[in-house]
Amino acid sequence: MSGEIESWRVTLPCTRAEAEAIDAADDLAIDAVLMTTEEVEDDRERWRLDAYCEHEPDAGVIAALRALVPSAGDTAPLVEPLIAQDWVTMSQAGLEPIREGRFAVHTSAHPIAAPAGGRAFLIDAGQAFGTGHHATTAGCLAMLDGLAERSFAQVIDLGTGTGLLAFAAQHLWPTAAVTATDIDPAAIVVTQENAAANGVAGLRLVVADGALSDEIASRAPYDLLIANILAGPLISMAPEVAAIAAPGAAIVLAGLLETQRSEVVAAFEACGCVLEAVDRRGDWTILRLRAGAERYVPSKPIDPKGRDGWALDL
Structure with missing residues (x-):
């Protein structure tokens, strides 16, 4: 050697x-x-x-x-x-480019041209989850692509990871105010770096524990909410996510296994939401729900330390 x-x-x-x-x-x-x-x-x-x-x-x-x-x-x-x-x-040599609707995602090792009328995003493997190669992230891209004909003014990506889903939302709805949050400050740094690498500007970036943040609440309600995290946090966070949603808002959820779908859906239905679409990818499932016709108000204050015993892992 x-x-x-x-x-x-x-x-x-x-x-x-x-x-x-x-x-x-x-x-x-x-x-x-x-x-x-x-x-x-x-x-x-x-x-x-x-x-x-x-x-x-x-x-x-x-x-x-x-x-x-x-x-x-x-x-x-x-x-x-x-x-x-x-x-x-x-x-990342084995991470081949992926295509989902209007989007392509690639690493530096495997560049790819953007689809016609779409965007290609450079997202290298690193400290944060969300390169687009996992079924949950790719499924969220497809779910967002399916909403492209709708109009949104306030968008939030909870647990943004690499920032990819926030970037996709900003591409689809360029006039919307897009907020990307994560509990991990390192993820926000990664998002800033990826935004610069992809020429994405104007995102609002917030380090926050779930949706409980004065900065997040001050910008509510949101008419499109994205949360690609894990089933436990999704279940525990359902009331706070529903509370910042505008009446009739679209809510895209991922990070859950198909076996966990009923529990996640039940948690959001208890907050007035209605299941509208399901995209199953192997063992993983992506959901789209519609917020209730009236703004949801939690029955009691939400303590982030008491979310049904779940520790957040955004």
């Missing part, structure tokens, strides 16, 4: 369910860029996890990666030094 070691790769087998859970997680607190790959087409058990590390992984990193893929059992991880490579670029 010649050359200087610049990064390391750890590889473990996994299942599709484990891969999707990894892709959907926002912050796994592992010092690595994670990439999951289908090794055998349509085989739910034959997937692979690759973790790209800037430094040689220690026992703690290995243990954390093992915890993500219990199906690997006692399989020894493959730990490889990588020579003179950009470890982030390598981690």
Whole structure:
């Protein structure tokens, strides 16, 4: 072996369910860029996890990666030094461009032209979830594309991650005021960087815990609300999301498994919302609901520490 070691790769087998859970997680607190790959087409058990590390992984990193893929059992991880490579670029080398309606999403390694009359967004793998390659994010793009003929004035993307869905909303409704929020300040920094890379200007960016923020409330009501997070937070946040929605607003929800659909829908129906559309993608489901005809008012003040015992993971 010649050359200087610049990064390391750890590889473990996994299942599709484990891969999707990894892709959907926002912050796994592992010092690595994670990439999951289908090794055998349509085989739910034959997937692979690759973790790209800037430094040689220690026992703690290995243990954390093992915890993500219990199906690997006692399989020894493959730990490889990588020579003179950009470890982030390598981690996204397998992320082929995607197309959803008017949108295309690509990494630096795989540029792609915009669809006719649409937009191509450059979203590289990094600290925040939402590159467009996970079924939930891609499904949200398709759901937004399906709303293109409607008119919206106030849009909010709760748990924006990379900013991709906020960028798509601003493209579809250029005169709308678009707000992007996240509980993680690092995600807002990533969104700022991605906005600059894609020539997106004018977004309102807010670090906030869910929808409970004076800055968010002061701009309500919103006639389009997007929340691509996880089922638990969606259920617990239903009253606060409904409370900032305009009467008849469109609400796009994702990050939930099909098995969790009924619970999420029930939580929003309890706040006066009505299910209008469902897009199922494998085990994942994207929902579109319509807010009630009258502005929803919670029956009691909402305590962010008491959201049914759920810890937010936007």
